[in-house]
Amino acid sequence: MSTPVITPELVSLDQDFGHSSHEVISHLANLVASAGRTETPDTLLADAKAREDKSPTGFRGRIAIPHCRTTAVTEPTLAFARLAPAADFGGPDGDADLVFLIAAPEGSGKAHLKILSTLARALVKEEFSAALRSASTKDEVVALVTEVLESSPKKAAATPVAEATEGKTRIVAITACPTGIAHTYMAADSLTQAAAKRDDIDIEVETQGSSAVTPLAAAVIKNADAVIFATDVGVKDRERFAGKPVIESGVKRAINEPEKMLDEAVAAAKNPNAHRVSGTAAASSGEEEAGKLGWGKRIQQAVMTGVSYMIPFVAAGGLLLALGFLFGGYDMASGWKEIATGYSLTNLPGHTVPVEGADVTFERAGLMLYLGAVFFAIGQAAMGFIVAALSGYIAYALAGRPGIAPGFAGGAIAVMLGAGFIGGLVTGILAGLIAMWISSWKVPRIIASLMPVVIIPLVTSLAVGLLMFLLLGRPLAAIMTGLQDWLTSMSGSSAVLLGIILGLMMCFDLGGPVNKAAYLFATAGLSTGDEASMKVMAAVMAAGMVPPIAMSLATFARKQLFTPAEQENGKSSWLLGLSFISEGAIPFAAADPFRVIPSMMLGGAATGAISMALGAGSRAPHGGLFVFFAINPFWAWLLAIVVGSLISAVAVIAFKQFWPNKALQAA
CATH class of the missing domain: 3.40.930.10 (Mannitol-specific EII; Chain A)
Structure with missing residues (x-):
C-alpha cells in the first residue's frame, strides 16, 4: 500500500x-x-x-x-x-x-479490510x-x-471437524459483528485458540465479516455435534445448521468467555433436549436459556431493523413529493393522478384538467405541471410501501425469510383498515413471532422442505389477517385516528408544548435512540399527508439542525473557551447543521456533555416551540435548508432555527465561562 x-x-x-x-x-x-x-x-x-x-x-x-x-x-x-x-x-x-x-x-x-482484521x-x-x-x-x-x-495471520491448530478424532466434540461456529472489521475475527480466533488448548474439542469457524467469507463445507456442518453463533447481526444462511444443538450470544462473549461458550456447546451436544437451530432463519428465544437474547431485546432489535428498512421509503418518497410540489405547484395534490396517467410528453396538460368529472384549474401548466405530477406519483408509490416495509422487515428480523410475506401482508391490511404505522408495528411483531413458533414445529421430512416457502408464510399470513380483521384492526385504527385527530386539533399551547418536547428529544442524544424516536414519530405522521403532521416534521428537522450550528457559532464567538480540535470542528459543523445532521455536534458533546447537551436542549426546545407556534410545515423528511422549497412558511421555520441556535450558543458560552471544565482546559 x-x-x-x-x-x-x-x-x-x-x-x-x-x-x-x-x-x-x-x-x-x-x-x-x-x-x-x-x-x-x-x-x-x-x-x-x-x-x-x-x-x-x-x-x-x-x-x-x-x-x-x-x-x-x-x-x-x-x-x-x-x-x-x-x-x-x-x-x-x-x-x-x-x-x-x-x-x-x-x-x-477487501484487501484494506483484511489488513485491519x-x-x-x-x-x-x-x-x-x-x-x-x-x-x-x-x-x-x-x-x-x-x-x-x-505477516500472514496464523490460525491456531485445529483438526478439521469433518475428520475429527473419535471421541471429540465437533463444533462449528459463526462470528459476525455489525461492521465486520474487528470483533468478527477476534471472536473467531478466541474460540479457535481456546479450543486448541483442549483435547476434547475440534472446531471450525466461519467469519461473516467484511473480508472474503469462506463458508463452512457441507460435510463439516453435517458432522458437527453443536453450533456456536457469536453474532450481533443475523446469521447468513442459518438454515444450513437446522437441527443442530446451538449456543447463541453476542460476538463479544466469544472474545471474553470462549472457554465458557465451548463448555456450553459440549454440554448442548450431549443433551438430547438442548435447544436446536430451526429449519428457518428464525432465531431461538427464552431468557433463561444460557447465551440467548431475551424477548425484549429481540423485539427491540427487530423493530429497529424494520425502521431502518422503512426510512429509505420515507426519505425517497417524501423528497419526491416535495419535488412534485416544486415543479407542479402547491395545488398538485388536487389532481396529480389524472395528470400523471392521462397525459404524456407529447400531450402536455393545460391549466385546466378534468378531475373526477369536474374541471380543476392549476396554477401551472405544460411540462412543469406534468413533471410535477410524475414526481408526485412516484413519491406516492414509495410512501405507499412504508407501513408494509416496516411490518415486513420487523417480521423478517424475527423469523427470517418466511416472515417477509406475512409481515408485508399484515402491513397492507393495517393500511386497509386505517391502523397506519401503529398497525404495522403490531402486525410485524405478530407475523414474526407466529412464524418463529411455526418454524419450531417438528414435522416429517417430506413436509419440512415446504415449511419455509409455503406452509409458514401461508399459515402466518392467515393468522395475522384473521387477528387484524376480527380483533385488532378496529381498535388500532381507533388509536391511529385519535392520534391524527389530536395532531390536527393542536393549536396554541398544546402545539407549543409538543414542539418543546420534540425539540428536547432531538437534542438530547444527537442522533441516538431518543433523537431517532422523535424523528420516526415525525416521518410516520408525514405519511398521512395532513397539515399537522407536516408541522411536526418541520419542528423536528429544525430542532435537529440547531446543535451543530450553535456549536459553530460558539466556537467563532468565544474561541478561547474551546480546544484547538473543537475550533477546527466548529469550522465545518455549521454546514452539517444546515444539512440536518445533528451528529455534527457529537465531538463537542462527547468532550463536555454536562455543558453542551443542556445548552443544546435549551435551544432545541425553543426552536420546536417557535416552529409549531408559527405553523411552519415541511413536506420533506430530510435535507435541512436545502429543501427550502418544501417548507412553508419558510421565514417562520428559518426564524425558529436562528433563535434556537443563538440561545444554544449563548448558553454553552455562559456554561463554559462561568462553570469551566478544568479537565478539558488542562488537556
Missing part, C-alpha cells in the same frame, strides 16, 4: 485522554487529523461513536478496539494510545490501557499486547504493528 496504515504521528504513549470511551475516541480522532489523515475529524468521531454506542469495544486483556467504516478517511488508518490512566470501554476485566482506533474507508476493498486477530494474543505495553518509543509500536500486518 502506498500509505502506511500507522505512523509515529498516529501513536500516543502514556497520555491522559480522560476516563470515558467517548473522550478517548475524540482524542484519537484528533490525532488522526493532526497526522493529516482526515480533514473531517468530527465525521470520524461521529462514526466511531455510533459504533461504540451499539456495543462497547473493550475486551479481555484490558484492550479496546473502537472501529468504524467512514468517509472521513481515504486510506486505512490506525491510531494507537497507551493510556495513563486507563479508560472505561466496557471491558470484562476493567478499564483499558491499550486502545486502537481503526478507521476503514467507506466502500474500501489481521490487527484485530493479533490483539487476541497475549504476547502482542505485552509487547505494546513494554514499548518505549512510538517507532517501536509502529514496528510491532507493521510486523503483524505484513
Whole structure:
C-alpha cells in the first residue's frame, strides 16, 4: 500500500485522554487529523461513536478496539494510545490501557479490510499486547504493528471437524459483528485458540465479516455435534445448521468467555433436549436459556431493523413529493393522478384538467405541471410501501425469510383498515413471532422442505389477517385516528408544548435512540399527508439542525473557551447543521456533555416551540435548508432555527465561562 496504515504521528504513549470511551475516541480522532489523515475529524468521531454506542469495544486483556467504516478517511488508518490512566470501554476485566482506533474507508476493498482484521486477530494474543505495553518509543509500536500486518495471520491448530478424532466434540461456529472489521475475527480466533488448548474439542469457524467469507463445507456442518453463533447481526444462511444443538450470544462473549461458550456447546451436544437451530432463519428465544437474547431485546432489535428498512421509503418518497410540489405547484395534490396517467410528453396538460368529472384549474401548466405530477406519483408509490416495509422487515428480523410475506401482508391490511404505522408495528411483531413458533414445529421430512416457502408464510399470513380483521384492526385504527385527530386539533399551547418536547428529544442524544424516536414519530405522521403532521416534521428537522450550528457559532464567538480540535470542528459543523445532521455536534458533546447537551436542549426546545407556534410545515423528511422549497412558511421555520441556535450558543458560552471544565482546559 502506498500509505502506511500507522505512523509515529498516529501513536500516543502514556497520555491522559480522560476516563470515558467517548473522550478517548475524540482524542484519537484528533490525532488522526493532526497526522493529516482526515480533514473531517468530527465525521470520524461521529462514526466511531455510533459504533461504540451499539456495543462497547473493550475486551479481555484490558484492550479496546473502537472501529468504524467512514468517509472521513481515504486510506486505512490506525491510531494507537497507551493510556495513563486507563479508560472505561466496557471491558470484562476493567478499564483499558491499550486502545486502537481503526478507521476503514467507506466502500474500501477487501484487501484494506483484511489488513485491519489481521490487527484485530493479533490483539487476541497475549504476547502482542505485552509487547505494546513494554514499548518505549512510538517507532517501536509502529514496528510491532507493521510486523503483524505484513505477516500472514496464523490460525491456531485445529483438526478439521469433518475428520475429527473419535471421541471429540465437533463444533462449528459463526462470528459476525455489525461492521465486520474487528470483533468478527477476534471472536473467531478466541474460540479457535481456546479450543486448541483442549483435547476434547475440534472446531471450525466461519467469519461473516467484511473480508472474503469462506463458508463452512457441507460435510463439516453435517458432522458437527453443536453450533456456536457469536453474532450481533443475523446469521447468513442459518438454515444450513437446522437441527443442530446451538449456543447463541453476542460476538463479544466469544472474545471474553470462549472457554465458557465451548463448555456450553459440549454440554448442548450431549443433551438430547438442548435447544436446536430451526429449519428457518428464525432465531431461538427464552431468557433463561444460557447465551440467548431475551424477548425484549429481540423485539427491540427487530423493530429497529424494520425502521431502518422503512426510512429509505420515507426519505425517497417524501423528497419526491416535495419535488412534485416544486415543479407542479402547491395545488398538485388536487389532481396529480389524472395528470400523471392521462397525459404524456407529447400531450402536455393545460391549466385546466378534468378531475373526477369536474374541471380543476392549476396554477401551472405544460411540462412543469406534468413533471410535477410524475414526481408526485412516484413519491406516492414509495410512501405507499412504508407501513408494509416496516411490518415486513420487523417480521423478517424475527423469523427470517418466511416472515417477509406475512409481515408485508399484515402491513397492507393495517393500511386497509386505517391502523397506519401503529398497525404495522403490531402486525410485524405478530407475523414474526407466529412464524418463529411455526418454524419450531417438528414435522416429517417430506413436509419440512415446504415449511419455509409455503406452509409458514401461508399459515402466518392467515393468522395475522384473521387477528387484524376480527380483533385488532378496529381498535388500532381507533388509536391511529385519535392520534391524527389530536395532531390536527393542536393549536396554541398544546402545539407549543409538543414542539418543546420534540425539540428536547432531538437534542438530547444527537442522533441516538431518543433523537431517532422523535424523528420516526415525525416521518410516520408525514405519511398521512395532513397539515399537522407536516408541522411536526418541520419542528423536528429544525430542532435537529440547531446543535451543530450553535456549536459553530460558539466556537467563532468565544474561541478561547474551546480546544484547538473543537475550533477546527466548529469550522465545518455549521454546514452539517444546515444539512440536518445533528451528529455534527457529537465531538463537542462527547468532550463536555454536562455543558453542551443542556445548552443544546435549551435551544432545541425553543426552536420546536417557535416552529409549531408559527405553523411552519415541511413536506420533506430530510435535507435541512436545502429543501427550502418544501417548507412553508419558510421565514417562520428559518426564524425558529436562528433563535434556537443563538440561545444554544449563548448558553454553552455562559456554561463554559462561568462553570469551566478544568479537565478539558488542562488537556
